[in-house]
Amino acid sequence: MSLRNSVQLNRKRKQLGSGEWRILQRRGLPPPCDAGYNEGWALSGPWRVLRVGSDPRRFMIKAHRITAENVDALAPLYQRFSESAKPDYHWSYDPVDFEPFKKSIAAKILQGYWVEDTSVDRPVGLMLYRQEDHRALEINVIYSELEDKKTILDRLIRLFIADIRDTEGWDVVSYAMLGKQEHFIRSICWYGFKPVGQAILNFDFMDTIALQILKQQKLELPGPEYQIDTWKPEYAGEVSQSVFESFSKSSDAKWDPRFRTLTGTRKVVGALTYGMMGKFLPACTTVALKDGVPVGFCFLVQDDVTSGNIPLIGVRPSETGKGLGNLLLQACIERCIDDMLAGNNSVLKITTTMDTDNIAAIKMYRRMGFREEYNYPHVYLTREKALAYQPGKWC
Ligand SMILES: CC(C)(COP(=O)(O)OP(=O)(O)OC[C@H]1O[C@@H](n2cnc3c(N)ncnc32)[C@H](O)[C@@H]1OP(=O)(O)O)[C@@H](O)C(=O)NCCC(=O)NCCS
Numbered sequence: 001m002s003l004r005n006s007v008q009l010n011r012k013r014k015q016l017g018s019g020e021w022r023i024l025q026r027r028g029l030p031p032p033c034d035a036g037y038n039e040g041w042a043l044s045g046p047w048r049v050l051r052v053g054s055d056p057r058r059f060m061i062k063a064h065r066i067t068a069e070n071v072d073a074l075a076p077l078y079q080r081f082s083e084s085a086k087p088d089y090h091w092s093y094d095p096v097d098f099e100p101f102k103k104s105i106a107a108k109i110l111q112g113y114w115v116e117d118t119s120v121d122r123p124v125g126l127m128l129y130r131q132e133d134h135r136a137l138e139i140n141v142i143y144s145e146l147e148d149k150k151t152i153l154d155r156l157i158r159l160f161i162a163d164i165r166d167t168e169g170w171d172v173v174s175y176a177m178l179g180k181q182e183h184f185i186r187s188i189c190w191y192g193f194k195p196v197g198q199a200i201l202n203f204d205f206m207d208t209i210a211l212q213i214l215k216q217q218k219l220e221l222p223g224p225e226y227q228i229d230t231w232k233p234e235y236a237g238e239v240s241q242s243v244f245e246s247f248s249k250s251s252d253a254k255w256d257p258r259f260r261t262l263t264g265t266r267k268v269v270g271a272l273t274y275g276m277m278g279k280f281l282p283a284c285t286t287v288a289l290k291d292g293v294p295v296g297f298c299f300l301v302q303d304d305v306t307s308g309n310i311p312l313i314g315v316r317p318s319e320t321g322k323g324l325g326n327l328l329l330q331a332c333i334e335r336c337i338d339d340m341l342a343g344n345n346s347v348l349k350i351t352t353t354m355d356t357d358n359i360a361a362i363k364m365y366r367r368m369g370f371r372e373e374y375n376y377p378h379v380y381l382t383r384e385k386a387l388a389y390q391p392g393k394w395c
Contacts, residue, residue: 060119061146063155065163066128068106074114077123081143089141089179090376092304110140113156117146125152127160129173134258134267137164139175142184149183157191161386173381174255185377192385195377196251197356201370203333204349205340210369217330217368222322227292228331231285236273238294239287240266246314251355255380268312277311278303281345284336288315288324295319298328300336300350308336308347313361325364333368 064070075098085091095101104110115125128140144152164170176198177185189195203210221227229235244265247253258264273280278301288296296315303309310332315324332350339345354361356375 060117061124061148061151061155062116062118063113063125063159064116065159066105066112066114068102070114071102071105074123074126077114077126077143077145080145081126081141084143085141087179089143089181091178113159115144115146115152115155125156127156129160131169134256134264135169135171136256137170137173139173142175142181144183150187153184153187157188158391161191161381161389165386165389171257171383172255173386174378175380176376176378178376181376185379188379191381192389193379193381194254194385195379196254197375198353198378199356199362199375200351200353200373201365202349202351202373203368203370205337206348207369207371210371213367213369214330214333217326219323219327219330221327222324225291226322226324227289228327229287229289230335231273231282231287233273235287235294236266236269239297240269242294242297242316243269243312243314245316247312251378255378272299272301272311275301277301278309281308281336281339281347283339283344284308284332286328286331286335288319288328290319296324296328298332300332302345302347306346306348308345308350310350310352313352313364320360325360326367329364329368 066074078095078098078101082095085095086093096104101110105112110128110130112126112128114123114127116122117124124146125142125144127142129137130140132138142153142156146152164173173193175188175193177188177195185195203214205211240262244259244262247259247265250259253259256268258268271277273282281300281302284300286298287294296319298313299311301309301311310329313325313328313332315328336345336347336350340347351373352365352370354365
């Protein structure tokens with residue numbers, strides 16, 4: 001080390017608080033993601049100083065890929081995560097049992113990482129993701145049993161990014177950060193993820209105020225050429241075109257590449273109407289027609305015993321602002337209530353998810369009596385950002 005660098009290093013040492021762990025490492029040799037370092041700042045010259053904070057256990061945290069060979073070690077951790085999935089992560093369903101989970105890992109349907117605390121020799125964290133058909137990697141969960149969630153996230157995400165950078169077949173990583181994930185939310189953008197605020201709203205059929213609000217609406221069609229109908233299979237082509245036009249620039253298109261192309265939106269409409277996103281309710285799915293051609297849509301599926309969901313509602317950009325969104329939504333709810341009263345479905349509440357800054361959608365849902373239940377960030381990482389990521393640098 002040159003004298004100049006040695007002087008600089010001593011200066012830096014003094015700047016570091018007492019009790020903090022310091023590691024000097026040769027420049028050009030970045031720490032492996034599971035080596036137990038948190039990077040701080042670099043000195044000029046051949047040395048870099050890495051701040052690792054005051055907790056020596058950070059050295060003991062290592063991330064590993066989950067494989068068919070090591071998955072058995074995760075049984076107790078997976079069990080504890082499963083118990084917290086519904087209350088803490090707002091999962092609609094319990095995760096699969098451990099045996100089917102193991103099979104999914106062996107078949108690479110599900111992939112992921114686990115984090116080991118080598119000081120106590122046990123797994124303390126988990127991350128699971130799957131490759132979706134639509135060129136998206138969907139993270140199912142990031143779970144930590146350590147207080148130091150940032151370190152857990154750091155080990156997991158670095159290894160994940162290092163792996164996926166060399167993998168083809170994906171354009172975007174997507175993670176709906178539902179439930180108690182405050183610690184992850186605050187740090188995940190370090191790795192190039194971008195957040196979009198999402199609001200979950202619901203219309204409760206047992207809420208008499210919501211029903212009053214709905215009843216009081218006096219809405220009119222914008223002209224004699226317009227009509228609100230229910231779903232017919234022959235509308236599929238033009239409805240797909242409407243979905244494409246209204247969603248290609250939406251946030252959904254950021255983490256679900258299907259919305260960026262007409263072919264992709266056709267697949268979404270196909271998946272919806274074939275019941276792959278819950279039981280499709282054609283009698284309650286409404287379509288706005290102009291001269292007999294679909295220009296707007298409001299899909300309804302039943303995603304639980306007593307719960308309906310609006311996965312998509314939209315109006316072609318050339319037809320927005322004319323009241324069609326309000327009309328589609330009102331007709332959808334009313335038909336669902338009528339069908340429920342007639343014993344044709346068991347839906348008692350309708351939920352939906354929308355961007356927190358989608359003013360038109362907020363106005364539309366509130367006007368019909370929907371209430372906001374809670375908000376959460378949906379984060380996504382593009383391939384471009386993953387390739388640009390450099391450990392220790394703001395992305
Ligand atoms: C949200 C959407 C369906 C609304 O359709 P629309 O036909 O324009 O809706 P309406 O004309 O009935 O208007 C609904 C409310 O939004 C308001 N609105 C419509 N466009 C607006 C705009 N650009 N800015 C602010 N408010 C707007 C209307 O004034 C109305 O409020 P009001 O009833 O209190 O007057 C439509 O904008 C759309 O397709 N957006 C893209 C897809 C999407 O975001 N879907 C929702 C999430 S799944």
